[in-house]
Amino acid sequence: MNLPNTVPEGDWIRGISIKQPHTTCILTGAKRIENRPNAWSWRGWVLLHAGGQIDKPALRVPLIGRTIRGRELVTGAVVGVARLTDCHQDPDDSPPCTEWAQPGAWHLVLADAQELALPIPIGGQLGPWKPSPELLAQVLQQLPHLRP
Numbered sequence: 001m002n003l004p005n006t007v008p009e010g011d012w013i014r015g016i017s018i019k020q021p022h023t024t025c026i027l028t029g030a031k032r033i034e035n036r037p038n039a040w041s042w043r044g045w046v047l048l049h050a051g052g053q054i055d056k057p058a059l060r061v062p063l064i065g066r067t068i069r070g071r072e073l074v075t076g077a078v079v080g081v082a083r084l085t086d087c088h089q090d091p092d093d094s095p096p097c098t099e100w101a102q103p104g105a106w107h108l109v110l111a112d113a114q115e116l117a118l119p120i121p122i123g124g125q126l127g128p129w130k131p132s133p134e135l136l137a138q139v140l141q142q143l144p145h146l147r148p
Helices: 022-027 056-060 062-068 133-142
Strands: 013-020 033-036 044-054 077-088 106-121
Touching: 013 022, 013 077, 022 044, 022 062, 022 077, 022 106, 044 106, 056 062, 077 133, 106 133
Parallel strands: 013 044
Antiparallel strands: 033 106, 044 077, 077 106
């Protein structure tokens, strides 16, 4: 694949794999955090990869059900992007930062979520991962304004 001359170079983007329906909740703009067992130091743009599995118990959570109603749950593909702006834990004995927060988890704070019109099938990885230049070129074909 020939890469367009407009692909930004440098270390400015990562990927994150998230099980459905959580990925779709982020893309709707309703869910602005992702719960993780460990803190992440990375800040910047992340490709939102819908993992190959669906968190079936989550489908019975009313908050999630209302958020994803009528939406397709694509799996095994990059489905969008978001900006990771912060990572924190809620202090002990304090209320959760949002209704999406899980107690004791680290909360990746996401902003500016944008959905791809055409999901890009690809396998995911644990933790933050670096997208290949070919994958990034495919994303930029759909989101040409995306830049560091």
